[in-house]
Amino acid sequence: MNEKIVIKSGRVLDPASHLDEILDVAVIDGKISEIGKSLNAEDSKVINAEGLWVCPGFVDMHVHLREPGQEDRETIASGALSAVYGGFTAVCCMPNTDPAVDSVGAVRYIIERAKSAGFAKVYPIAAITQKSEGKSLTNMASLFEEGAVAFSDDGRTVMDALIMRRAMEYARGIYTNGISAPISLHSIDENLARGGQINEGKISAILGLAGIPSCAETIAIARDIALAELTHAKVHFAHVSTKNAVQLIREAKSKGISVTAEVTPHHLALTDSELIGYDTRFKINPPLRSEEDRAALCEGLKDGTIDAIATDHAPHTQIDKDLPFDSAPFGTIGLETAVPVTYTILVKSGILSPLKWVEALSLAPCTIFNLPGGKLKVGAQADITVVDPSADFFVEPDNFKSLSKNSCFIGKKYSAKPVFTFIEGKCFSLCL
Amino acid sequence: MNKTSDNFNSSSIQSSALNSRHLIALEKLTCKEIELILETAREMKKVFIASKEGTRSVKKVPALQGRTVVMLFFEPSTRTRNSFELAAKRLSADVVSIAVSVSSTTKGESIIDTVRNLEAMACDIIVVRHKSSGVPELLSHKVRSAIVNAGDGAHEHPSQGLLDIFTLKERFGSIEGLNLLIVGDILHSRVARSDIWGLTKLGAKVTLVGPPTLVPQGLEMPGVEIQYDLDSALPSADAVMLLRIQQERMESTFFPSLREYSHRYGLNKKRLSLAKKHCVVLHPGPINRGVEIDSEIADGPRSVILDQVTNGVAVRMSILYLLAGKL
Ligand SMILES: [Zn+2]
Numbered sequence: 001m002n003e004k005i006v007i008k009s010g011r012v013l014d015p016a017s018h019l020d021e022i023l024d025v026a027v028i029d030g031k032i033s034e035i036g037k038s039l040n041a042e043d044s045k046v047i048n049a050e051g052l053w054v055c056p057g058f059v060d061m062h063v064h065l066r067e068p069g070q071e072d073r074e075t076i077a078s079g080a081l082s083a084v085y086g087g088f089t090a091v092c093c094m095p096n097t098d099p100a101v102d103s104v105g106a107v108r109y110i111i112e113r114a115k116s117a118g119f120a121k122v123y124p125i126a127a128i129t130q131k132s133e134g135k136s137l138t139n140m141a142s143l144f145e146e147g148a149v150a151f152s153d154d155g156r157t158v159m160d161a162l163i164m165r166r167a168m169e170y171a172r173g174i175y176t177n178g179i180s181a182p183i184s185l186h187s188i189d190e191n192l193a194r195g196g197q198i199n200e201g202k203i204s205a206i207l208g209l210a211g212i213p214s215c216a217e218t219i220a221i222a223r224d225i226a227l228a229e230l231t232h233a234k235v236h237f238a239h240v241s242t243k244n245a246v247q248l249i250r251e252a253k254s255k256g257i258s259v260t261a262e263v264t265p266h267h268l269a270l271t272d273s274e275l276i277g278y279d280t281r282f283k284i285n286p287p288l289r290s291e292e293d294r295a296a297l298c299e300g301l302k303d304g305t306i307d308a309i310a311t312d313h314a315p316h317t318q319i320d321k322d323l324p325f326d327s328a329p330f331g332t333i334g335l336e337t338a339v340p341v342t343y344t345i346l347v348k349s350g351i352l353s354p355l356k357w358v359e360a361l362s363l364a365p366c367t368i369f370n371l372p373g374g375k376l377k378v379g380a381q382a383d384i385t386v387v388d389p390s391a392d393f394f395v396e397p398d399n400f401k402s403l404s405k406n407s408c409f410i411g412k413k414y415s416a417k418p419v420f421t422f423i424e425g426k427c428f429s430l431c432l
Numbered sequence: 433m434n435k436t437s438d439n440f441n442s443s444s445i446q447s448s449a450l451n452s453r454h455l456i457a458l459e460k461l462t463c464k465e466i467e468l469i470l471e472t473a474r475e476m477k478k479v480f481i482a483s484k485e486g487t488r489s490v491k492k493v494p495a496l497q498g499r500t501v502v503m504l505f506f507e508p509s510t511r512t513r514n515s516f517e518l519a520a521k522r523l524s525a526d527v528v529s530i531a532v533s534v535s536s537t538t539k540g541e542s543i544i545d546t547v548r549n550l551e552a553m554a555c556d557i558i559v560v561r562h563k564s565s566g567v568p569e570l571l572s573h574k575v576r577s578a579i580v581n582a583g584d585g586a587h588e589h590p591s592q593g594l595l596d597i598f599t600l601k602e603r604f605g606s607i608e609g610l611n612l613l614i615v616g617d618i619l620h621s622r623v624a625r626s627d628i629w630g631l632t633k634l635g636a637k638v639t640l641v642g643p644p645t646l647v648p649q650g651l652e653m654p655g656v657e658i659q660y661d662l663d664s665a666l667p668s669a670d671a672v673m674l675l676r677i678q679q680e681r682m683e684s685t686f687f688p689s690l691r692e693y694s695h696r697y698g699l700n701k702k703r704l705s706l707a708k709k710h711c712v713v714l715h716p717g718p719i720n721r722g723v724e725i726d727s728e729i730a731d732g733p734r735s736v737i738l739d740q741v742t743n744g745v746a747v748r749m750s751i752l753y754l755l756a757g758k759l
Pocket of ligand 1: 154
């Protein structure tokens with residue numbers, strides 16, 4: 001592939017170099033060859049990016065692709081295509097498939113399936129414990145060597161603190177380029193949350209649905225911060241949802257404990273008031289919280305307590321979501337709405353600068369999981385996301401490339417759309 | 433008498449009566465709609481009380497002639513189902529009763545499929561009971577028939593709420609300013625929630641009493657007070673409603689033992705003497721004698737438990753009648 005592409009006159013946003021300027025970006029052989037003013041575009045495919053934002057490829061560090069085992073909800077290929085259409089050049093998939101990704105074979109399978117699909121890059125996350133049952137550790141070092149980028153029992157919490165301690169300690173001894181293997185934690189006390197359906201509060205009381213108290217999250221995160229301090233492991237908190245958890249992480253960071261955190265677009269945008277009406281699209285774990293929590297999550301991103309935005313893309317079939325509320329599964333899809341939702345909530349409203357927003361979607365997840373990418377720099381692989389910030393639209397399920405349509409954003413109006421996704425120079429034009 | 437019953441032939445149905453095609457929750461009703469249901473129930477009760485008093489056998493009202501009412505109970509209930517059935521029959525409706533075992537719906541056929549199948553057989557009103565909060569609401573968005581909530585999980589039981597209010601109104605003349613104590617497992621009670629919405633909308637006060645494990649803080653709102661000690665709450669009560677206490681709640685550690693529960697929250701003669709002279713006792717049934725209420729009280733002069741049962745039929749006739757007016 002010798003084709004040269006020049007992305008002309010876009011607003012180039014690179015958080016790593018603090019670059020925010022109208023420039024051209026040239027791509028040759030899948031790599032960024034030049035970034036500058038008025039680049040020579042002779043014999044090149046030219047993409048007019050006037051009015052558009054040119055960003056390092058967005059990376060979603062938390063998705064569920066359902067393969068192997070639940071291919072009616074999503075496959076690695078459909079999920080990777082959904083990612084491309086959402087403006088993501090890479091995703092990290094959680095291991096709670098059927099069977100769980102707790103074996104070297106499963107890691108290899110995901111990598112191969114993703115390669116043959118040829119859409120977004122897919123980095124597997126392997127289970128911390130066998131079958132994610134919280135009892136005995138997986139062969140973490142072998143899984144890491146095979147290509148797992150992190151460890152998680154997402155969907156479950158490792159409730160036994162001793163097992164969690166061992167996992168953190170063991171992960172410290174596994175590294176690439178001197179950086180320990182990260183552990184991504186779904187931290188919710190399972191005993192306190194047992195039977196819970198939605199956030200515990202006024203709305204759960206009125207609807208007569210069992211609540212998940214916010215302290216189920218803070219208790220588990222407090223424990224895991226203490227273990228991170230003890231073990232010096234590289235601990236990442238998935239889908240933080242409460243004000244108190246943000247405060248705990250803020251304090252941990254100020255004490256120099258090695259923790260990072262992500263937040264989902266739905267927790268940034270919505271609250272438990274959406275649950276009035278029992279629409280199971282809003283049944284999510286951790287649950288949509290109060291307005292106070294929502295505001296604290298935005299604040300946490302702004303002050304750097306929360307590092308990254310990740311979707312927790314969780315596909316479910318309509319049949320499953322049509323069940324009575326307490327039988328329906330938790331989760332919302334998110335890949336194809338993350339850019340507009342977070343742009344609207346964070347950038348358009350003035351909470352985050354464009355550069356900071358781009359960082360949370362690209363550089364931050366790459367740094368936390370030690371992934372290539374996240375930067376626009378000459379010589380780097382041309383993983384690039386181009387966004388049109390002026391688009392206004394209503395979210396419609398028919399447009400989704402995901403096999404599932406269970407989005408909590410359907411019918412809502414947002415701004416900004418990804419218009420081109422480049423993966424190693426391969427251009428996907430999204431709006432035609 | 434004849435004049436009253438003649439008011440209820442199908443030609444006189446007013447279509448503008450209720451705002452919604454469904455009855456899902458008292459939370460969603462206006463004050464006016466509640467008053468309308470109660471007023472209509474009063475007329476209904478006149479019809480069958482008059483006929484019961486010997487002038488003739490119970491007269492059927494032709495209002496729902498040619499209409500089909502389906503009883504769709506996903507959870508066993510004899511009391512509520514019988515009451516709705518009787519109400520529908522007294523309005524001359526065709527009644528179909530369907531008991532669905534929960535297992536047959538969780539696998540394969542979805543609950544929406546079940547209801548669409550019923551609709552294909554041309555039913556007009558579906559009375560639904562389900563153990564999960566929100567099922568009637570879910571169905572109301574997916575089907576054309578009128579949905580009547582006959583109790584969903586811990587959400588609402590609007591016809592029970594209405595019959596409680598009806599019974600209190602019959603006794604006290606007006607609801608405004610009354611203080612109803614609801615005692616027991618508020619957390620899991622759909623009856624409590626319907627009573628709270630209905631009574632506070634009409635200007636009454638509701639005091640929730642029980643161990644803190646069973647009284648959610650989230651229900652505190654204007655007109656609603658929470659107390660943990662029954663003895664200190666009783667003196668200000670105009671009416672006390674005891675909720676059925678279930679063994680399984682004890683097993684999941686909401687309280688230590690039935691004996692201790694009954695010691696603190698069981699209504700006995702001595703305790704009732706703390707209340708005002710005119711204070712009445714309600715229970716949505718079925719009663720656990722000796723646990724939440726002593727037999728002596730349940731069968732005593734202050735008990736309006738059997739009035740509740742009688743009034744239940746009148747209120748349900750009123751609900752079906754008013755919803756039929758919107759078909
Ligand atoms: Zn999770």
